[in-house]
Amino acid sequence: MIQLKHDQVREHLRALIESGLQVGAPLPSERELCKQFGVSRMTVRQATDALVNEGLLERVQGRGTFVSRPHIDLQLRLSSFAEEMSKRGLSPSARYLQAEETEADPVVATALETSIGVPVYHFRRVRYGSGMPISIQEDWMPAKLAPGLLTEGMPASLYATLKQHGMPPQWGEDTITTKLITDEEAELLEQTPPQAGLYVTRRTFSGETAVLCSKTLYRHDRYSLWVPVSSPSPTMSGQQLPNTRRK
Structure with a gap:
């Protein structure tokens, strides 16, 4: 009863x-x-x-x-932030905190599979869905893939930029963790610390070429992670899964 x-x-x-x-x-x-x-x-x-x-x-x-404000399912698929927001009926927008051409440090060079010191574009943005802060995103892209990009104004979509230059994003690798947000991040995301955030690092590839590496911090109270899974096929049972990428 x-x-x-x-x-x-x-x-x-x-x-x-x-x-x-x-x-x-x-x-x-x-x-x-x-x-x-x-x-x-x-x-x-x-x-x-x-x-x-x-x-x-x-x-x-x-x-x-x-x-509460509605949660947004974060589905692991290779699509732009604008596409994800539009599918959920939200209006995407961004506020640039940083946009520069700089040199790849050892961490960025490793992620992009290039040499230390090569020119890369570095962007840092707050991403919004219908005016609500959703995430803080930081991206690095080899400058040679889109020469003169910063002279054309701030790009609305890096994925669209890569497509326009003949390097469409085709697949990627994600690493998902959580982290405590800093006071600065809390202010940008309109949260009161201490809070934890969903932290996703991604390497994006076009063919075998690394075209983008990203770090994105999502508000934990606005995102839930949705991951489709399936049972292994009979031919794969008991066997080691093959690498998804050639070494």
Whole structure:
């Protein structure tokens, strides 16, 4: 019976949210919900906990429970930020923090499979979805792939730039971790530290050529990672998976 009541409260709150409660709107108090459904505070708390875990609600200590901004699924696929935002009905934009031609340091040179000191473009941007800060992204690209790029103004999309210069992004390698954001990153992402972020480093290739290396810090409260998986084919069972790239 408790589980039934818990489901009723949860689905009632879900219906309230889906019927038009605005982001940031407060929920009815636990006391009101207890009285309305004739249940204990524990049952109400179980219902709201479930919706907090789904990302529909968020708790603010000392203030209450509120309708949360929707999470964005981060699907691992080789597409531009603008394409990902557009698929989710959000308007993409960016604010450049840095744009320069510099020399590849040892870390960048290794990632781009080039020599230390070769010219590379370096960009750092805050990426937005419909005005909401989503991520801080840093990119390095060999300058020889798009000569004179910075004289043409800030590129709207590095993927589009690479396509225009005959080096379309075709595949990549991602490494995903978490990290504590700095005070500067918290300010850019409109968060209050201490917070953790989803940290993705990517190498992007066109054929066998490394064309871009990126580091992106996503807000943990706005992104969830979605990774499709499948069982191995019968011919691969018990065997070592082949390398995806030639050495």
